[in-house]
Amino acid sequence: MTTLFKTVSAESLKDNFFSRLDRDWMLITAGTMAQFNTMTASWGTLGILWNKPVAICFIRPQRFTFQFAEKHAFYTLSFLEEQYRDILDFCGSHSGKDTDKVAQTGLKPVELGAESITFEQARLVMECRKLYADFIKPENFLVREIMEKNYPGKDFHRFFIGEIVNCYSSSSPFSIL
Numbered sequence: 001m002t003t004l005f006k007t008v009s010a011e012s013l014k015d016n017f018f019s020r021l022d023r024d025w026m027l028i029t030a031g032t033m034a035q036f037n038t039m040t041a042s043w044g045t046l047g048i049l050w051n052k053p054v055a056i057c058f059i060r061p062q063r064f065t066f067q068f069a070e071k072h073a074f075y076t077l078s079f080l081e082e083q084y085r086d087i088l089d090f091c092g093s094h095s096g097k098d099t100d101k102v103a104q105t106g107l108k109p110v111e112l113g114a115e116s117i118t119f120e121q122a123r124l125v126m127e128c129r130k131l132y133a134d135f136i137k138p139e140n141f142l143v144r145e146i147m148e149k150n151y152p153g154k155d156f157h158r159f160f161i162g163e164i165v166n167c168y169s170s171s172s173p174f175s176i177l
């Protein structure tokens with residue numbers, strides 16, 4: 001394991017994840033060091049399910065990241081230092097299908113496990129083991145306008161419930177965690 005990060009328990013996190021997600025955003029990354037993809041996301045949930053700490057992320061099927069999340073047993077959620085906002089902007093507006101995001105942004109990949117990749121720029125990382133996945137289904141909406149507003153293209157998210165098997169915080173003295 002890299003010395004860039006130190007292990008912390010999920011329970012010890014003081015972050016407000018409503019603003020971390022909605023305002024600060026995160027990177028969802030899946031794959032191996034040889035082949036991975038990452039994308040910006042701001043929708044997600046954290047909590048307890050099946051007596052485990054879990055993170056749930058939502059990925060539309062047209063994202064390049066989708067096929068990596070489908071194929072691999074793990075994904076990571078990486079929260080970057082605020083100074084890297086431009087990286088989040090880039091990874092949320094360009095696809096790995098036609099861009100090398102690492103080369104374009106200067107993201108520095110770090111291998112936490114064979115199928116768990118994050119980046120040196122992260123201040124907090126959640127390593128998640130996939131437990132359950134399904135698509136949002138149009139027939140299950142109880143408030144129809146949410147579906148109409150968010151899925152005019154019928155590109156329903158697939159959600160991945162992952163057990164948070166490890167949390168890492170940056171051991172940089174400049175980290176605000």
Ligand SMILES: Cc1cc2nc3c(=O)[nH]c(=O)nc-3n(C[C@H](O)[C@H](O)[C@H](O)COP(=O)(O)O)c2cc1C
Pocket residue numbers: 025037038039040041042043044058059060062063064065066088089091092093094095096097
């Ligand atoms: C702030 C922000 C939040 C986003 N949240 C999500 C999300 O939760 N789920 C999703 O599927 N796409 C989300 N996106 C869109 C993807 O990041 C974007 O389509 C990206 O280019 C996909 O990259 P990829 O094709 O390499 O996977 C978000 C974009 C931005 C800018």
